[in-house]
Amino acid sequence: MDLRRWTHVVAVADRRSFVRAAEEVHLSQPALTRSIQAAEAELGLLLFDRRGSEIMPTPAGEFVIARARQLVFNSRCLERDVALYRSHNLGDTAFGVGPLPATTFLPGLLAGLRSEFPGIKLRVEVSNWQLLLKRLREEDIEFFVADTSDLPADPGLHQRPLRRELGGIFVRAGHPLGAARTVTMQQLWEYGLLSIRLPSRVRGELARQVGLASEAELRLALECDDAELLTKTALHCDSVLLTAHAAVAEQVKAGRLLPLEVRSLPALYAQTGIVMLRGRTPSPMAELIISRLPAGQ
Incomplete structure (x- = not known):
């Protein structure tokens, strides 16, 4: 069976509809239907259950589609790499x-x-x-x-x-806790914790430290995927920043952020x-x- 027909099989599996799949592969619906029927006849297997409102793969279809998807995927990669080879560049x-x-x-x-x-x-x-x-x-x-x-x-x-990116707790210069040799997580929690989305391992430990029953109850003062925004926020308020040491090394060296030692807190890291x-x-x-x-x- 040629690669074009495998592409049709994958399109129907993804779109769950002959109409939508036909649009994707730029065929009329009858032409796509004939292509799928020819594939089923060649394989001797019924690939799709057509009885419901959506076209669903049969168990045999699931088996075939997984392998067809890999063939189509590898073909696209090959076409891309050959084009790059011809043009003698690394590509985008x-x-x-x-x-x-x-x-x-x-x-x-x-x-x-x-x-x-x-x-x-x-x-x-x-x-x-x-x-x-x-x-x-x-x-x-x-x-x-x-x-x-x-x-x-x-x-x-x-x-x-x-x-591993080692993490720590940081506050702005002049923060009320900045002069303390060690602090507790409960003390930090009162000022609000700023962080990116944390892994379950770290969330569970923080929840335990502040006396919550589970990590599901942990609510950070500000959770954001922009680590630089979190750092800038911590520099201008008393909220406490949890981040990687490498992310704030320049701010710490310049004295604008201070690392805090938190009592009984295990090493924090991102893998x-x-x-x-x-x-x-x-x-x-x-x-x-x-x-x-x-x-x-």
């Missing part, structure tokens, strides 16, 4: 980063790429891992780099660990990693970027 790419990588190692990496390859076009999405995972599955980005602590186990994903779709061949530019990411420690 789109990828995602979590809030902490966006403020720690990403700026230097992007500056280096822009200096070395001024003609490239990059698109970078900065968000939490949940939204980045959705973009990855939609094939809107090639990979993402984020805290993978809560990433679900999925055989369709390939993960590679990077370095960053690269996440890709399993079986996907990265574009040349994506491979180059991945090779320059900080290795695990």
